[in-house]
Amino acid sequence: AQSVAQPEDQVNVAEGNPLTVKCTYSVSGNPYLFWYVQYPNRGLQFLLKYITGDNLVKGSYGFEAEFNKSQTSFHLKKPSALVSDSALYFCAVRDGSSSNTGKLIFGQGTTLQVKP
């Protein structure tokens, strides 16, 4: 069965420091991996995705993520955090070789708090 785990409910970093939000996944076929961000009272906004190719994926707002097949991980990173990055972050996966239901399996979310 497909699954996504975000092991940290909350990540705290100081502004200007690098940040990492962790994600591991399990799928039977090739993974399509996504990161979304949710600001208070807003819908989910797409940040970046990994489909194939370069393991380092760059996305919106200076975020990037590294796909690691052997560790089945897709951690979200940013070299220098901003207070405005504070939000709820979701990792999601879809099995690229399965039927085209389009269903995304989401992790439970990680709250990122960036302190000034």
Next chain:
Amino acid sequence: EAQVTQNPRYLITVTGKKLTVTCSQNMNHEYMSWYRQDPGLGLRQIYYSMNVEVTDKGDVPEGYKVSRKEKRNFPLILESPSPNQTSLYFCASSFTPGLAGAAEQFFGPGTRLTVL
């Protein structure tokens, strides 16, 4: 502006009173989906639609109905709401997952439903 809209944004109702949450997208997407978000569980898919008149169950379809009579609209219907359907609901859309590769999904702003 490309967007997914949902109405209402907030709704408080009572057990058994039928309600409909509307969803509309202006991006000519074939694929649409409904998710519910509950604390600690991430987002779970309720129903999805690959195109007009084509709908199918997601992971948590019990107590919900959908229809897809037009490409842009995908309403979610709760015929007899119960308190366990109190949740935050998101509609999403994308190009066909298979044809467009791993197309990212665009999310609406959410509908917060409380069933008393």
